[in-house]
Amino acid sequence: MAFWARQISIWYLSVKTSSVANSIQQLRKTHRTWMQLHELSVLSFLCTDNHFPQHGLKTYRSVSLGSRLQSTNSNNGQILSEETNLLSPVNHYQQQAEVIPSSDTKTLYEVWEDTPPSSALEEISEEEAVQIVAEPPLPLGSFTLQDYVDRSETLSQLVLLGVDLSKVEKRPNAGQFLLRLDFEKDIRKRLLFLKDVGVEDNQLGPILTQNPYFLAVDMEALETRVAYLKSKKFGKEAVARMVSRAPFLLSFSVERLDNRLGFFQKELGLSVQKTRDLVVSLPRLLTGSLEPIKENWQVCQVELGFRRNEMQHIVSKIPKILTANKRKLIETFDYLHNVMGIPHHILTNFPQVFNSKLLRVKERHMFLTFLGRAQYDPAQPSYISLDKLVSMPDEVFCTEIAKASVKNFEKFLKTL
Secondary structure (H helix, E strand, C coil), X not given: CHHHHHHHHHHHHHHHHHHHHHHHHHXXXXXXXXXXXXXXXHHHHHHHCCCCCHHHHHHXXXXXXXXXXXXXXXXXXXXXXXXXXXXXXXXXXXXXXEECCCCCHHHHHHHHXXXXXXXXXXXXXXXXXXXXXXXXXXXXCCCCHHHHHHHCHHHHHHHHHCCCHHHHCCCCCHHHHHXXXXXXXXXHHHHHHHHHHCCCHHHHHXXXXXXXXXHHCCHHHHHHHHHHHHHCCCCHHHHHHHHHHCXXXXXXXHHHHHHHHHHHHHCCCCCHXXXXXXXXXXXXXXXXXXXXXXXXXXXXXXXXXXXXXXXXXXXXXXXXXXXXXXXXXXXXXXXXHHHCCCCHHHHHHCHHHHHCCHHHHHHHHHHHHHHCCCCCXXXXXXXXXXXHHHHCCHHHHHHHHHCCCHHHXXXXXXXX
């Protein structure tokens, strides 16, 4: 009986000890949670009253007035002592936190007050919004160079020179190319080069309008091409005229220019001097396509029936016949030769008639036929040259050629 009584006492004591230990562990957790909440409440209070900046927490330190718990040992007496301390409301629920400002607290207050809003989403007043001044950025994408003129010194200077940006921007990548250039570094020296060649100031704008890619040609290459033209006996005035009337001329390599001059000299059978006169008169023959030139040359000989020497004479007088529209060229020849009866040799002597409007030729020929004065044979009396037929204004044509009044000529045209 005594044995069982001792066993029951031991079991009761162990249960009590285990219960006390569990209670102590639970109280420790409760204490830590309460301390965290207490510190957060103090910080929240201080932040609400603007006692210190959020980024300045390190300038303060919290001092606890309560004593820390002692570490537990394995004996029951020490455990009971800790239990007594943890359950004491004086030691835990009446603790206070003391905030001690550091020496630079005043400076931090001033920095915090002067700091602008840290977030782009922070709301501002209407007065502050009105005071914000921001220059508009360059447009990210535009269909016209005009939007960039006010902010680009290069474009502004080009406009002053007479460059038509509305035409330039239609050329592939020309607008982007100009925006990347620096006027002083990339453009000025090329403009001075053109002036040294002999180009007039009023021609600089038109040249760059038609060929803005000229500004990308290396200066050494430009000097080499001009030197080549001078070596072929082209004078300074001739070079200046060619560059002004054919802005792409200096964009061609020396080899290509030499091949073009060789083509006109060999294929057309022209002398060196006539070849030189031909390209000075129509410089775009050196820069345009050779296909229409070859085609018109064959049409004039095969379909229109001009001999080689006749074509050489015609080309030297009116180089544009090599680049004329083939259909219009055939129609004009057909009316002159088959309707008016003008032979090849007379057309060869007055090739300027191919540059005239066919409608004018028809109207005047029909009026002369109506009056009985359509005579184009130089061996016959009352001969009328083709040059006078197409070159004179209506008043002179009526009084000197048709021997009629302008009113009669106008009445006749109404009957057509």
